[in-house]
Amino acid sequence: MTVAVGVRPVAAGWLPLLSAPVAMANNAPGLVLGEMGGALGTAPATTAWVVTAFGLGLAVGTPVAGHLIRGRGARAALLVSAGFMLVGTLLLVAAPSFGLVVAGRVVQAVGGSGMMVVAINAAGTAARAGLVTAGAGVGGALGPIVGLAVTSAMSWHVALALGAVTLATVPFLVSRLPDAAPGATRFDFVGAGLFLGLVLALVLSTRFDAAVVVAVATVVPLVLWVRARPEGFVPVALVRSRPYLVACGLILALATGYFFLLYRVPALLRAAGWDAGHIGLAQLVLLLAGSALSLVFASNFDRFGRRVVVVGMVVLGAIAQLLGLLVGVNPLLPVLGLGIAVLAMVSAQAVLMITGTEHLTQAHRPVAVGLYSLFFQLGGAFGPMFAALLT
Numbered sequence: 536m537t538v539a540v541g542v543r544p545v546a547a548g549w550l551p552l553l554s555a556p557v558a559m560a561n562n563a564p565g566l567v568l569g570e571m572g573g574a575l576g577t578a579p580a581t582t583a584w585v586v587t588a589f590g591l592g593l594a595v596g597t598p599v600a601g602h603l604i605r606g607r608g609a610r611a612a613l614l615v616s617a618g619f620m621l622v623g624t625l626l627l628v629a630a631p632s633f634g635l636v637v638a639g640r641v642v643q644a645v646g647g648s649g650m651m652v653v654a655i656n657a658a659g660t661a662a663r664a665g666l667v668t669a670g671a672g673v674g675g676a677l678g679p680i681v682g683l684a685v686t687s688a689m690s691w692h693v694a695l696a697l698g699a700v701t702l703a704t705v706p707f708l709v710s711r712l713p714d715a716a717p718g719a720t721r722f723d724f725v726g727a728g729l730f731l732g733l734v735l736a737l738v739l740s741t742r743f744d745a746a747v748v749v750a751v752a753t754v755v756p757l758v759l760w761v762r763a764r765p766e767g768f769v770p771v772a773l774v775r776s777r778p779y780l781v782a783c784g785l786i787l788a789l790a791t792g793y794f795f796l797l798y799r800v801p802a803l804l805r806a807a808g809w810d811a812g813h814i815g816l817a818q819l820v821l822l823l824a825g826s827a828l829s830l831v832f833a834s835n836f837d838r839f840g841r842r843v844v845v846v847g848m849v850v851l852g853a854i855a856q857l858l859g860l861l862v863g864v865n866p867l868l869p870v871l872g873l874g875i876a877v878l879a880m881v882s883a884q885a886v887l888m889i890t891g892t893e894h895l896t897q898a899h900r901p902v903a904v905g906l907y908s909l910f911f912q913l914g915g916a917f918g919p920m921f922a923a924l925l926t
Contacts, residue, residue: 545657545711551670552704553654557647558671560698561589561915562678565798566811567686567694574691575633583923585695586798587738588637590916592623592644594734597912599727600649601656601905602768605898606722609653609712616649617705624699628692636695643698648912650701652905655888657712664885669830672881675797676822680815726768729757734909738916769906770899779903782891783910785845786884789852790914791921793873793880796859798922800869803859807866817867821874829881844886851879884911 564571564585572582596619603612623643630636651671658664678697685694736750757769765771773779797818804814832844858872892903 545708547663547666549704549708550654550658550663550667551673553650553670553701553708554667555670555674555677556698556700557651558674559678559681559700560643560647560695561586561593562675562797563682563685563694563697564691565679566683566801566815567691570686571636571691575636577633580923581633583919584637585640586919586923587916588640589644590912590919591735591738592641593648593912594738594909594916595641595731596645596648597652597909598730598734598768598902598905599645600652601902601908602722602727603649604652604656604901604905609656610709612649613653613705613709613712616646616653617702618646619643620646620650620698620702622646624696627695630692640695643695647698647701648908650704652901652908653712655904655908656901664888665830665832668881668884669826671884672826672829672877673823676819676826676877679797679801680819683811683815723764723767726757726760726764729753729760730768733757734913738913738920770902772895772899773903773906776891776895778894779891779907782887783907785849786880786887786907787910787914789848789876789880789883790911791917792852792856792914793876794915794918795922796855796869796873796876796918798919799859799925800873802922802925803869804866809866817870818873821870822877825874825876825878826881828878829885832882832886841886841890845883845890848879848883848886851875852883855879880914 568579568582568585571577571585572579575582596616600612600616603615619642623639623641623646626635626639626642630639651667654667655664658667681697682691682694685691685697733750733753736746736753739746740750761767761769761771761774800818801811801814804817805811809817832839832848852875855872855876858875859869861868861872888904888907891907892900895903
């Protein structure tokens, strides 16, 4: 199966190197938010915006990257994304204030989302897509403990810059990726503005009541615009594809559950008397195990049966949330739940991407992959928000 129009397969080993550092950067603040808040003079709820900001950047950059691949080609998408990643990293390393830290995280995430979308579009098969998602899983697993170690050895500024590691792939990949395919469509600025306005309003709705009003007010104009521009920022073919919509909805639910536990479980364990080092080690072992096991499902999902794998991952995701509630019974149960959550989410991410986009046309697949990845990234924004609200 070909995932994206005009993308030549690249060596499989490069794919996780595009995704793992981005996921690591996303999760790097997990165990050092308290230290960051102390240094910046911010309350825990305010400091959590360091995490939320990355989710906002991913939410903006992911669908735009899909359109950039469609309109300008994967090579241009890689270079633009690398530029954003570099600027965001420089801001984070030098940021003297909380506002600049948040800005740097947003810019860095916009670049990182593009690198992820390029990798997924370049995958082409379920097994190769599984390498991308497993790489992200491993990077996410290492993020909190590596962030803690780098903060202890140097500073949290450097820990937040970990995503820049993905820039090392650019010189090797830029000549291997194609330019735009013939007949590329123009970018739909109005559709993009309406859609991204809706997405950002949804992300911010858990913190600001006014964002709910903005989200509701954006829906009708967006629907009318999609009908008027069927090949615009949100192609109507995607909206009418039931398998695609189901895939997007399921990955949103699984990703939200995983990121919720990723930030909720450390808080529960700290309340139970665990120190940061033991929390990070427990997370690392379970998350690495879950990410490694996900490769088994991603590379054999046709043998197991697609429906069986998807249903199984949804059930595991629900079990993970139940285990997260049992810290009072045994503190290790929520940690086990976190490992199961990453197994379910990473396994489903590759499988759902393939099943959701395989019946779409070649021209629609780069956009479909970008928008599908957005729903995963929204889980990365919603999960930590919900966890912070319970802290």
